Amino acid sequence: MAAPLYRQIAHKIREEIESGNWREGEAIPTEKHLSEQFSASRVTIRQAIKCLVEEDLLKRVQGSGTYVNEKKxxxxxxxxxxxxxxxxxxxxxxxxxxxxxxxxxxxxxxxxxxxxxxxxxxxxxxxxxxxxxxxxxxxxxxxxxxxxxxxxxxxxxxxxxxxxxxxxxxxxxxxxxxxxxxxxxxxxxxxxxxxxxxxxxxxxxxxxxxxxxxxxxxxxxxxxxxxxxxxxxxxx
Incomplete structure (x- = not known):
């Protein structure tokens, strides 16, 4: 059984981070950009991002955006x-x-x-x-x-x-x-x-x-x- 779409997207984003394509401390692409990149709704993108925030791979900064977390x-x-x-x-x-x-x-x-x-x-x-x-x-x-x-x-x-x-x-x-x-x-x-x-x-x-x-x-x-x-x- 295939994983839900938001988890598949979270996995792909995780790969981008682990490969170094998305660097520590840098802002990630906007929801609009990710929605177009992964052919998914913004709701699905938000769910994927939420998963990675909970894993401490991403962090949200109020009024600024979402960033790749620097390693503690x-x-x-x-x-x-x-x-x-x-x-x-x-x-x-x-x-x-x-x-x-x-x-x-x-x-x-x-x-x-x-x-x-x-x-x-x-x-x-x-x-x-x-x-x-x-x-x-x-x-x-x-x-x-x-x-x-x-x-x-x-x-x-x-x-x-x-x-x-x-x-x-x-x-x-x-x-x-x-x-x-x-x-x-x-x-x-x-x-x-x-x-x-x-x-x-x-x-x-x-x-x-x-x-x-x-x-x-x-x-x-x-x-x-x-x-x-x-x-x-x-x-x-």
Missing amino acids: IEHNIFELQSFTEEMRRLNKEPINHVLNFQMIEPSEKVREVLQLSEGEKVFYIRRQRLVDDTPYVLEDTYLPVNMFPDLSYQIMSGSKYDYIEQIRGMKIKESFQEVIPILPDQEVATSLRLDATTPILKIQLHSVFYDGTVFEYSDIYFKSDEYKFTLRASRP
Whole structure:
């Protein structure tokens, strides 16, 4: 028994994408064009497109059109690497926009995680991490002032881990992370260019040196349409 026409068309469109004829990030032909190409009604074309949107091969952008989805970045939470390292490994050149850089009194939670004494201050830095002018990640980082007294806006416009390991000569051992699905507040949504009703993934993490010193606490917000998180488990 032959598959319904809309599924046959969805299969042909899928082949166009997989062969590279329709490239990632590009708009697909209009419904009118596809209707003529496949000798099918617009209703049938919409059904085919709906199937591929549900498969994450296509995405609809309100007021703009339908586009071939770019492959999500596979983020392995068991591998400690910076955003800069992760993007360069994928042959992408990241840009950091520092949205906020100030010295503050930490909250009780940040003070406890960083094991600070009463009165010790931290640098608070909010960075928008972009590739090709598209924001992928929003990062709120807290670093102890007494540990990094020379930290600057310019340094945080580059790679934080490059500064810590290559400039300061401190060796990072590991980080402890918690992944939480959330709805962003309006400020986070605006920074990621998202609707506030779009779910995102938040990682709360703290990182330590080989001597056990906690040097960083961060809240990192990931766009769920750009990232997928992987866990690799093996049987003992």
